[in-house]
Amino acid sequence: MDVRVSSLRKEFDRYPALNDVSLSIRSGELIALLGPSGSGKTTLLRLIAGLEQPTAGNIFFGADDASLKTVQERNIGFVFQHYALFRHMTVAENIAFGLTVRPRGLRPQKAEIRRRVADLLEMVHLSGLEKRYPNQLSGGQRQRVALARAMAIEPKVLLLDEPFGALDAKVRKELRRWLRDFHDRTGHTTVFVTHDQEEALELADRVVVMSQGQIEQVGSSDDVYDRPNSPFVFSFIGDSASLPVTVEGETIRFRGEAIGITPSTGDIDAGTLFFRPQDVVLPPPGEPALEGRLSACRRLAGTRIADLDIGPPGAPHHVEIEIPLATTVRTGASLRFRPTRWKIFPHAA
Amino acid sequence: MAHDPATRRLRPPTTEAPFARYALMAIAFLFLALFLLLPLAAVFIEAFRKGAGEFLAAFGDPDTIAAIRLTLLVAAIAVPLNLVFGVAAAWAIAKFEFKGKAFLTTLIDLPFSVSPVISGLVYVLLFGSGSLLGPWLRSYGIEILFAVPGIVLATVFVTFPFVARELIPLMQEQGNGDEEAALSLGASGWQTFRHVTLPNIKWGLLYGVLLCNARAMGEFGAVSVVSGHIRGLTNTMPLHVEILYNEYNFVAAFAVASLLAALALVTLLVKTLLEFHYGAEIAAGRKH
Amino acid sequence: MNGFSASSPRWRLKTPSVLPGFGLTLGFSLAYLTLIILIPLSGLVWRTASLSAPEFLAILADPRTLNALKISFGTALAAALINVVFGCVVTWVIVRYDFPGRRIVDALVDLPFALPTAVAGISLAALYAPNGWIGHILGLAGIKAAFNPTGIVIALVFIGLPFVVRTVQPVMEELDREVEEAAATLGANRLQTIGRILLPGLAPAILTGFALSFARGVGEYGSVIFIAGNIPYVSEIAPLLIVIRLEEFNYAAATAIATIMLCISFAMLLVINLIQTWSRRRYGHGA
Numbered sequence A: 001m002d003v004r005v006s007s008l009r010k011e012f013d014r015y016p017a018l019n020d021v022s023l024s025i026r027s028g029e030l031i032a033l034l035g036p037s038g039s040g041k042t043t044l045l046r047l048i049a050g051l052e053q054p055t056a057g058n059i060f061f062g063a064d065d066a067s068l069k070t071v072q073e074r075n076i077g078f079v080f081q082h083y084a085l086f087r088h089m090t091v092a093e094n095i096a097f098g099l100t101v102r103p104r105g106l107r108p109q110k111a112e113i114r115r116r117v118a119d120l121l122e123m124v125h126l127s128g129l130e131k132r133y134p135n136q137l138s139g140g141q142r143q144r145v146a147l148a149r150a151m152a153i154e155p156k157v158l159l160l161d162e163p164f165g166a167l168d169a170k171v172r173k174e175l176r177r178w179l180r181d182f183h184d185r186t187g188h189t190t191v192f193v194t195h196d197q198e199e200a201l202e203l204a205d206r207v208v209v210m211s212q213g214q215i216e217q218v219g220s221s222d223d224v225y226d227r228p229n230s231p232f233v234f235s236f237i238g239d240s241a242s243l244p245v246t247v248e249g250e251t252i253r254f255r256g257e258a259i260g261i262t263p264s265t266g267d268i269d270a271g272t273l274f275f276r277p278q279d280v281v282l283p284p285p286g287e288p289a290l291e292g293r294l295s296a297c298r299r300l301a302g303t304r305i306a307d308l309d310i311g312p313p314g315a316p317h318h319v320e321i322e323i324p325l326a327t328t329v330r331t332g333a334s335l336r337f338r339p340t341r342w343k344i345f346p347h348a349a
Numbered sequence B: 001m002a003h004d005p006a007t008r009r010l011r012p013p014t015t016e017a018p019f020a021r022y023a024l025m026a027i028a029f030l031f032l033a034l035f036l037l038l039p040l041a042a043v044f045i046e047a048f049r050k051g052a053g054e055f056l057a058a059f060g061d062p063d064t065i066a067a068i069r070l071t072l073l074v075a076a077i078a079v080p081l082n083l084v085f086g087v088a089a090a091w092a093i094a095k096f097e098f099k100g101k102a103f104l105t106t107l108i109d110l111p112f113s114v115s116p117v118i119s120g121l122v123y124v125l126l127f128g129s130g131s132l133l134g135p136w137l138r139s140y141g142i143e144i145l146f147a148v149p150g151i152v153l154a155t156v157f158v159t160f161p162f163v164a165r166e167l168i169p170l171m172q173e174q175g176n177g178d179e180e181a182a183l184s185l186g187a188s189g190w191q192t193f194r195h196v197t198l199p200n201i202k203w204g205l206l207y208g209v210l211l212c213n214a215r216a217m218g219e220f221g222a223v224s225v226v227s228g229h230i231r232g233l234t235n236t237m238p239l240h241v242e243i244l245y246n247e248y249n250f251v252a253a254f255a256v257a258s259l260l261a262a263l264a265l266v267t268l269l270v271k272t273l274l275e276f277h278y279g280a281e282i283a284a285g286r287k288h
Numbered sequence C: 001m002n003g004f005s006a007s008s009p010r011w012r013l014k015t016p017s018v019l020p021g022f023g024l025t026l027g028f029s030l031a032y033l034t035l036i037i038l039i040p041l042s043g044l045v046w047r048t049a050s051l052s053a054p055e056f057l058a059i060l061a062d063p064r065t066l067n068a069l070k071i072s073f074g075t076a077l078a079a080a081l082i083n084v085v086f087g088c089v090v091t092w093v094i095v096r097y098d099f100p101g102r103r104i105v106d107a108l109v110d111l112p113f114a115l116p117t118a119v120a121g122i123s124l125a126a127l128y129a130p131n132g133w134i135g136h137i138l139g140l141a142g143i144k145a146a147f148n149p150t151g152i153v154i155a156l157v158f159i160g161l162p163f164v165v166r167t168v169q170p171v172m173e174e175l176d177r178e179v180e181e182a183a184a185t186l187g188a189n190r191l192q193t194i195g196r197i198l199l200p201g202l203a204p205a206i207l208t209g210f211a212l213s214f215a216r217g218v219g220e221y222g223s224v225i226f227i228a229g230n231i232p233y234v235s236e237i238a239p240l241l242i243v244i245r246l247e248e249f250n251y252a253a254a255t256a257i258a259t260i261m262l263c264i265s266f267a268m269l270l271v272i273n274l275i276q277t278w279s280r281r282r283y284g285h286g287a
Helices: A041-049 A091-100 A110-123 A139-152 A169-186 A197-203 A221-226 A231-236 B018-047 B051-060 B062-095 B101-113 B116-127 B133-139 B148-159 B162-174 B177-184 B189-218 B221-227 B237-246 B250-285 C022-049 C053-061 C063-096 C102-108 C117-128 C133-140 C149-173 C177-185 C190-219 C222-228 C238-247 C251-283
Strands: A003-012 A015-025 A030-034 A056-061 A076-079 A157-161 A189-194 A206-211 A214-219 A241-248 A251-254 A270-275 A290-300 A303-310 A317-323 A334-339 A343-346
Touching: A003 A041, A015 A041, A015 A214, A030 A041, A030 A197, A041 A076, A041 A157, A041 A189, A041 A206, A076 A139, A076 C177, A091 A110, A091 A139, A110 A139, A139 A157, A139 A169, A169 A197, A189 A197, A197 A221, A206 A221, A206 A231, A214 A221, A214 A231, A231 A241, A231 A270, A231 A343, A241 A317, A290 A317, A303 A334, A317 A334, B018 B250, B018 C063, B018 C102, B018 C117, B018 C133, B018 C149, B051 B062, B051 B250, B062 B101, B062 B148, B062 B162, B062 B189, B062 B237, B062 B250, B062 C022, B101 B148, B101 B162, B101 C022, B101 C251, B116 B133, B116 B148, B116 B221, B116 C022, B116 C190, B116 C238, B116 C251, B148 B189, B148 B221, B148 C022, B162 B189, B177 B189, B189 B250, B189 C117, B221 B237, B221 C238, B237 B250, B237 C117, B237 C222, B250 C102, B250 C117, C022 C251, C053 C063, C053 C251, C063 C102, C063 C149, C063 C190, C063 C238, C063 C251, C117 C133, C117 C149, C117 C222, C149 C190, C149 C222, C177 C190, C190 C251, C222 C238, C238 C251
Parallel strands: A030 A189, A030 A206, A076 A157, A157 A189
Antiparallel strands: A003 A015, A003 A056, A206 A214, A241 A251, A241 A270, A270 A343, A290 A303, A290 A334, A303 A317
16 A cells, blocks of 8 residues: 655644655555654654644545545554553453454454454464463563554554664664564555664665654665765764865865865855765875864774864864774874765755 | 535544533533532522521521630641641651551551541440440549540541641652751751751641641531530531521521531632642642 | 671561651550540440340341441442442543633532531532422422432432542543554544543542442431431431430440441452552552
8 A cells, every 4th residue: 555645734733743744655665754853753653644633735545535534444553652552451352452343244253353363463473472461561572462453453554653662772673673574574564753763774665854844855775874965864864074165166175275075066155065984085195185183083893983173273173084993193183084975065045 | 623524523533522522521510510519509508598697697696606616626626636646657657667557557547437427436435424434534523525525536536647648658759868868967857857858748738737627627427426416515517507407597507507618618729729839749649 | 798697587667767756756656546546446346346246136137227227338339330420421521621610620529528518418408408409400300309318329429429530530640642542543433442441441440439439428427417318217327327326325236337337348448459459460550
């Protein structure tokens, strides 16, 4: 089932939580909504589910306008951040709930429900725990019960709100791999919300980066990491450094000095230069380059990180770059480098 | 609101449909009106049925004045006693770990689960003519039953848990850290209580005293059993209300009752204000 | 590791603490408790114990006693059931709906805690008597709401309501909205969500509120006697019979009835505790 969101707007007490958002999700895709808190990612998920009503805009499931349907009619599977298991029901009763509340004509036979529950428990590797109550389960087990419960109604779309947020680091890693595997086996269109970029980049087919109620970029992990299309995405995903620069013809200058790189397009005359710490070289003396004073030097796993102060001593820009392990520089000494991959974004108007 | 007919039934999934909402509210308000609001209003309406003159005349009766005086006296003795007990018991229970603590806490709650009539009965059995204690005390000229001491005792019994019950959860929640800090800075035990503990619990204490006082002034069953109903001598306000009512002197009965109802309203008002302003400081004991 | 620190099982009344005043406050509390509560109550137990078994049974077998107990427990049960139903509706409206005067309605629920029972008694009698405002209207419908067991139930509904509301309210306030949303995403309509998710979650609190309201109703005196009519065998409650027996100086009968009532009250307390323990174990939260 493909999902299409068009010009969606949501206001809470006149405050826009989501501002003109459009997005197309292909059938069977695993999509991550990534952004800092307050970026509107959970609001978007809840709008798709039907837990909130949009102020304006539409949501389509295939050709159906889902915005005309209640949450009950949309047939979505939703996994809540804190699982929202029914604590007075056993694991089996929790999973069967969505089937037992169906109208009499559509409700499967008792034996059929039992069989489906057993299948789902097996699928989430929890066979044997059907008689337990939620408070007798570990966090990871609860999370999988919640998933099985959502899958029991054979949803068209699976929606997960911070699915790993409440788990400790080790369980989180395991479940992340397991969820990818689970998705590949069932082939459901799946959307999950996360604020953890590592989780989004590792797990999703495509990542939707959001900020302040708007979509900044949609793309594969490679796209958003290697080809970020906005200063926000560049600085939000991965490590980065930035410097104000000017462009004169074929040269990029920092504080009036050429720094040895040339712009790809010529329509910018001033902007912010972004680059990643690992995308630098230390050029031989004499070639134009950026120059900074080393304020600290740290060993980080297989690399060495240099903290540099660039520019006027009164108000320097701080930049981190990776340097070869063998490099020996004293604190306070000057170090010259040049970005190998970079992007310039014009100053916001 | 009716801009798009297609969105008419799309309400948030955690609320009821409007008609269900209004029906539930109507049921709740009707129920509260019939059982709480009208009885409260009726007290004042009946009291003023024959005008303010008759209402005020009820308070000219010396027996009524005696009843008001006795009620104030009884509350003035019972409330401070239970206040001291409540603070002492809460200090021992909340600040220390000792054997039998849970049992002691249960015992303090005991008067809440005893019928008021039985609370009075136990004192009749203890000091009545058939007991050992009663005749012995009487031989020294000390009257307990059908006299003021009996009324005070019965009142103390029924209002016993109020202050302690309010303070124990509150002080348990606050822990011992503040007191330990004060002691480490050289304060004496009393100084610690006076300058550290008391400011922390003052609103909870006031709350407990308020409820204790309301019950002390309004107690009927227990006091009725031990008082002997001697007009002008052992009649508290609630008992006087009963006598006037049974004499078909309704205006006077409701006039005295309206005074008690006003006290209840003031209690509720102060209680609500305390909860509103110092909710967090008294929340631990908010559940009755 | 030396053998002293871990294994010196000397019996201690209290865990050591730097705070002063333990002896003084506990001593005073115990003395006061003993004087005010324990000695008088043990007097009751002693009196009961001095009754012979046949005497005791004869008092209980007296039809007037039996009827009084039946009326007290029957009306308390009916009132507690009414309070559970309407108390839950009132609590729901207070907790979930926003309307002008919500705080006032919330505060009003505590009225029965604050209003002296005798005042409530005469006021309810005046309202529900055949010539009262409400009694008059009910009379037109052929309903007699005072001076019979119905009147007792009305008084006990008044007295018991806050016990249900104040027990259920904190639990209802902490209901997790996500759980309701989860039920909706699984296709449950509002009625199914309330009936199968919310009410079972509230059940321990509702049961506790019911038990508290019932226990209070059984022992209630002041608010009942004015509206009950106090007709022996018909609308005479057990606490009133105790008072009547006392006025006849029939201490034995008064004691026997009181003992039975106390036993049942304590059984109720035990039931409440069991509900809460069970609920905590099963769902991980109390009532």
